Every structure is written in structure tokens, then in C-alpha cells.
Amino acid sequence: MKRRQLSLDDIESLAVGAWILGTGGGGNPYLPLLNMRMLYKDGHRVELMDAADLADDDWVGTVANMGAPLVGQERLTDSLTLAKAVTVMERHLGRRFAALMSMEIGGANGVRPFMAAAHLNLPVVDSDTMGRAYPELQMTSVAVGGLSGDPVSLVDVRGFESIVHKVPNWKWAERIGRKICVEYGSVAATCQPPRTGAEVKQWGIHGTTTKAIALGTAVRKAQREHTDPVAAILSVEPGKLLYTGKVIDVARRATEGFLRGIARFDGIDDFRGSQLAINFQNEWIVAHRDGEPLAMTPDLICVLDTASGEAVGSETIRYGQRVTVIALPPTPIFLTAKGLEHVGPRAFGYDLDFRSVFSS
């Protein structure tokens, strides 16, 4: 099996890139990054492998944290608890995993599999199931592919272990898992439904860890050399610059357990006189410029701090911030009719036909 060891510098870049791919949600990867710094200091190392190098009958564990990002800022998830979510699942299945992978490359969950992998001495597959961050479990490539949504293990740092053993679909996995998570204190380390090597090869979104590292490396290099970080991002990814402006209003409301709302921007530089509005449900979902739809899910809408090139999240975006908005292309899996049913604008309640910013 071909594997490549990641340097700590790769992981520093991964954290910056994963936050950009978080498209406003997924939580800031700073705390997982700190964990990785500590693990590397203690001599742990992690390896990345390609999905193509998995055997069809290998089993792969999908690692993610579930919960409110705010709780995660007080109850800091430690790496051993994530590793335990994996071993609890292995015990439940009576099988060992050959590798781990990310559920969502976007945000903090893009780094967390590496925290578990460092303890378990397992490689991490260079694939995920969203290619970004999304708010719900059925918004994954594996759900679009019709793969099963159970079992799920949920672990609390105080030693609680739960398994959601059997559910009819992903929506139920989300509902029951969410209840357990809330009782834990709105934070749980989880191992998502196990996947075979064959399933990962067919339904995984490939190369996303490498993509996040490339994005982060470009931004960090631009920061060091005081060059334009947004131009650096667009030089490594086939993205599109949509807008430059500053935040003039943010309205947020919590509904059905999500942070929904709208952020409004006033254009500066080339966009002076032009208004932008982006609706969010944890992640940036639909952007309108001067009243006309400009970009929408599943295209990745990334709001970046203009000066640093780092991502700006929907939970922390604030008045007066100077931002640049870009779009990045989504995985083709989400562009199919079935894919758009799961993650297109209508899946978020917007009566819009999907039109990609990359189609013209």
C-alpha cells in the first residue's frame, strides 16, 4: 500500500484549507490543529493514502465530531476520545478498520480523523463524503449513493458509549444521534457508518485532503510573502472571484437546531456600489448580487478575509469585516439529479433551479 507521511507543516496547511472548504460552517479547525501539534511533539505521525489503494473488502471508519461549535470551545475534544469512537465501533462490528477517513473535509472535521489516526496507527484515506461542509448527515456522497446510515457510535469523554444500531434512513440517524449528542452536553465524538474499500472507491470524494493542504499552503505562502492570498487560492484551484466588500449587516436566527440567517455586504474596490447578500444555514448556501442569484449550493461559496485569505465563518462574521467571496467547483456527484435532490438549493428551501457559476 502506498502511503505518504504528513509533516506538521502539511497539517498546518490542512487546517487553513479545511476552514476555507468549510464554506462558512464546520467549525474553525484551530483546536484540532493544536491537538495535532501536541501529538507530533510527542512523536506521533500520520499517513495519507489514496482510496485506489484500498482493497475492496477493507473496512474504513469515518470519523467526525457532532455538536455545537460553541460547546467545542469549552469542552475541548481530545484526541483519545475520537480514537475511542473508532474502537467502540470496531468492537460493535467485530472487525478492525484498515483506514480512517473524513466525513466532511470542510472545517474542524477535516482534521479530526488525523487525531484518531495518530493514536490508532491507521492511515487516513485522501477522500471524504462532502468535499466541503454541510449541516446534515444525508448531505453526503454516500447518502446520495444510497449506502446505509447505520450503525453510528457516539462517545463522551466521561466514558459514555452509545451505538445507533438500526435506523431506516439517514434522516433518522441524524435525529437519534442528535438526541444522544444533546444529552452528552451537545458534543460527541462519532464514528459514522462503516464503509468497505469498494464503497469508498465508488462514492468517496477523492483527493480532498490533498486539495485542502494545497489551498492552505498557497494562503500561508502568500501571508509570509505579503502577496495577495486570494489570488494565491485562485492559482491552485479553478475557482472564481465573485465579490469584494465589507459586512454591513448580519441577521441570525436559530431554527430547528441550525444557525440560519443572511449576511449583507457593500462592495469596495471594483465592486463599489454593488450589494451582496448571502443566506446561510451553518454554511453559505445562496448568494444574491443586487437582487439576482449569483451563486448557490452545491457550488462552494467561500467568504474569505481579504487581508489574510483565511475563511470567515457564519457564526463569527461581524460588522465591518472586509471580505472577498469566491466560488469553488463541487464534486460531480452532487451535480446529478439525485445529488441536487440532496444538496441543491431546494434541499435548503430555496425555489431556485441550480445554475453553476462555472457553467457560463
Add this chain to the structure above:
Amino acid sequence: MRRIGIDVGGTNTDAVLIEEGKVVRAVKAPTSEDVTTGILDSLKSLGSTGVLAGKKIDGVMIGTTHFINAVVQRRSLTKVAALRLGMPASASLPPFCDWPEDLAALVRGGVWMVEGGHEYDGRLFMPLDEAAVTGAVQEMKAAGLRSVAISAIFSPLDPGHERRAAELVAAVIPDAVITCSSDLGRIGLLERENAGLLNAALADLARDTIAAFETAIADSGIAAPLFITQNDGTVAEAGQARRLPVYSFASGATNSMRGAAYLSGLADAMVIDVGGTTADVGQLKHGFPREANSVVKVGGVRTLFRMPDLLSIGLGGGSHVQLDPLKVGPVSVGYRLLKEGIAFGGRQLTTTDVAVASGVLNLGDRKKVAHLDAATCKKVFDEAARLAEEAIDRMKTEAGDVPLIAVGGGAFLIPEKLPGVSRVVHVEHGDCANAVGAAIAQVSGECDQIFKDLSRTDALAAAQGIANDRAVAAGAARASLTTIESEDMPLAYLPGNSVRVRVRVVGDVAAG
């Protein structure tokens, strides 16, 4: 009301006397190595015309960069015992885990983590392990540690475990100086804990510095209580500032903006404070600078301090000027202006030289800059104005034109008309705006907390009540309290209509 405001800056220590709302006298003295001498000199100079003779002073308000400099320069820091209540959570990220190694090596006296802490909704996360706390304190005592920083999970919501642990510390180490992270506010364990650790590291310096300030005031013959200005434009009584020195980290820029508001009479405006090397642009809302809401790094340590949101650009009275192609700043001659500027016999063309040539300033020798014709001067001023305009546009949060107050020694670079600005206000004593801001500082109270199962209105009212009580406890007159910030954020994923509310109120210092 009669107050003295002092701003101890890198170059000058400015002092102003304000009587019944008017600046009576403003002076500058060089900042001294020991800080205290500079304060004493400026106070002597302030009183040299007899304006202070026989008069009762209600307060001396000092703004200082002393504490932040100690952290940045890694000097005069105290070894700290870190006690975290929250096991078994967060074990892989212990206190000091994201500090620069050199600073951690100086400050880290030891780390103890025991069971305790709360959930976001006030439930217990784990009961406080009192036996483990006492065991830890005995080890701290054996190690000779006196400054203790205590942090607990979700302590801004329920400080009970931190308070109880503080009692247990004091029982074993009676002269311990204890910092509880809940006194430092915000949600975010690591950042709040970092603030607590920095605060504990400043314990000895704060005690000595504030004692020295008190001595300087007494030696100058002034009988008045001492207040220290804080990052957010308010003051703390000397006793509280001694206990929580981190709140006085970055008061200079804030004082300038507050002074600008006061001298101009405008409460909502943009401010540009043009110094020798840089210009800081900020926005006044209700007479206070808009705060940065994100993580602020101090000496390499991540914190969530209340700091003003500022954009600094390389434009000032000492900025280098290059004529072909035209370039103004960001390099500056800084405090060497009076040696290196052409009008003063030096060789470097600066913005001040251009102002002298065009007759805007009457400094140095105008003949030495006679070669600069009116068209050239205009080009330089236009470029400076363009830089200022761009920065102001970036900091503005309203689409319409807003007034701009120009203060600081380099304020001459700001023209009377700028695009996006309704009018430019230049004020008398604008070069001492920072000391004026210190003199007029108020007292604040803040609440940042998660409320559950309350309507939005009730949650805001509850937060307001808590903030009011905190302001009064800090020395404010209750009748003078006004709310200057009120912000609520519903929380994704948390059940039961959870909302995080942040309210900040300010009021005048209660008459003692």
C-alpha cells in the same frame, strides 16, 4: 468635576487637566525609562502655571502600555500555577499549550488539572474534586508559587467551581494572588484561560507599577484617587486594575478615539489618529470605539480581550516622501523627524517638510524646502488623502457619508474634504486626544452569557441587569448607566431556544 488624564506613550507622556468639561491645560513630557519620572515631570509641568493650586482633583486617570510591553518584551513576569477544573475533558490541550515556548518557559510554574466544570446549560459537567484541588495547592506551595490562575469549563455561565477552588487555594496559601478566568469574561476556554494566565503573570508588576503611580501622584502633591484606563475606553479603580491588569493592556488607541469624541462633541463618527509613523482608523459608536470581535494575539498568546477594531496604515508626519514616482510612506523617520527632515537640516523628504513648504506648518526652516513648488505639494497631499480615504472606506460600516475626526500630531495630512466623509473635524488639543480620552473615561459592566428558554426580550433584559450590577460594582453611578452594546446570537444545535447575549453598559464614575 476636575480630572487629570495622563497617557504614557512610547515617546511622550501627555497630561491634561479637564475642568467642568473644558481642557484647561495640556502638556507633554518625554516618557522616562522608569515611567514614574515621566508622570511626575508631566504633572509638575501641568501644575507649573498654578492651575492646580488649592483645587480639589476628583481623579487622576492613567493610560499605560506598561503591562503589554512586559509581555511583549518578556520582562518582570511572575511564575504562575495553572489550575484547570474540567477533567476528564480537554486533557490533551493543557494550560499554556498554545503559548510561544519562550514565554511559557518564563511563566509556567506548574499545571494541575482536576475534575470539575459545568455544561452550557448550567448542568454539572463533573462535581468539583475538592481533595484533588487541595492536593494540587499543597504542591504549588511546596514549589513556592504564589500567583494562581484558575479556569473551569463554562465558568462565565457558572463561576461556582472557580470561586470554591479559590477558597481552597487561599486556605493553604494565605498570601496567594488568585485570578479566576470567569472575571475575564468570554466563552472560549483556551483564550479565557490564556487571559487568566497572563493576568496572573502580571501580578507582581501590577502591584509595583500601581504603587509607583500612587507614589508619583502623592509626590506631586495631588490628593486624588487613581484610576487606570482599560482597553475598552473605560477606567478601573486602582485596586481593580491591580487585580486585573490585562484589562489595561491596550488603552492608548482607545483613549485617542474617546478623546476625539469628547473634543469634537460627536458620538458617532470615524476617527483617524495620525501619528509620526502610522495612522489608526477606527469607528466611534455611541462615543466608544467599535470593538474587535475576534481573537487578539498579545505577545504571541491568543486571547479574547476587548480591544478596539483598528486599521493601521503607514501614513504619518514622519512618512518618507518620494516624488518620482510619487510615493508616501509606509517608511517613516519616526521620532528622528527633527534631525532627519529636510526642513530641520536633514536629508530625508517627509510629509512634514511638504507641510512646511506649503505653509500648513510653521516649523523648522522654510527656506530649506523652498524647492518644493505648490503643484508638487498638492500632489503629495492628494496622495496622503487618497491613502486616508481608502482606509476610512474600509473601516466604515455605513453606506452613507459620515463625519471624520482627525487627531494626532500628523492630523495636518487630512484635508477638509474627503470622498465618503460628510465633513472633516479638526479639534483643538487634538494632539493630546489620548490624555483627554483618559481624563474622561467611564466605568463599564459586561454580560456575555447563554440564556435558555427565555424570550429574546427577557434574555436581553436579564443580561442588561447583570451588566448594570457589574458596572455599579466596578464604581459606576447607577443613574448614569447607558447601554452601548447589545447583541444576541441564537446557537446552532443547542436545544431549548438557547441564545447567547452580550450586553455592555457604561456610566460615570460615582462621586466618592
